[in-house]
Amino acid sequence: MFVHETTIRVRYADTDQMGYMYYGNYAAFFEVARTEMLRSLGMTYRSMEQDGVMMPVLELKSKYFKPARYDENILIKVTILDKPGVRIVFHYDLFNENGDQIHKAETTLVFVDIEKNKPCMPPQNFLDKISPFFD
DSSP, X not given: OEEEEEEEEOOGGGBOTTSBBOXXXXXXXXXXXXXXXXXXXXXXXXXHHHTTEEOOEEEEEEEESSOOBTTOEEEEEEEEOSOOSSEEEEEEEEEOTTSOEEEEEEEEXXXXXXXXXXXXXXXXXXXXXXXXXXX
């Protein structure tokens, strides 16, 4: 299991008229959390694309408990429970500044060979970095 935590502040532009983060903006927070998780492994989406692999989102599941509010720091805990294969599943738990869980989500991404536009295994350098968390 691999776990990484990221904190993001809710900007005014992220909110609706009520001061709550607009529901569609949660997906952007998930992307930031995934990007930072990759950086913690010493990788980037750009480096994966340079290796010939892209990672489109295949599925998104989202459950809202409480709103994220303007100017709050939101802690996003990203967990990968299973060693990635052709697909990788990210689990997200979001907490407000009081430590209350406000949101739970899951995204499934697929590794795709850029040239062939077909699903593929992750790049070897990514597997080398993440595999120790699943041994």
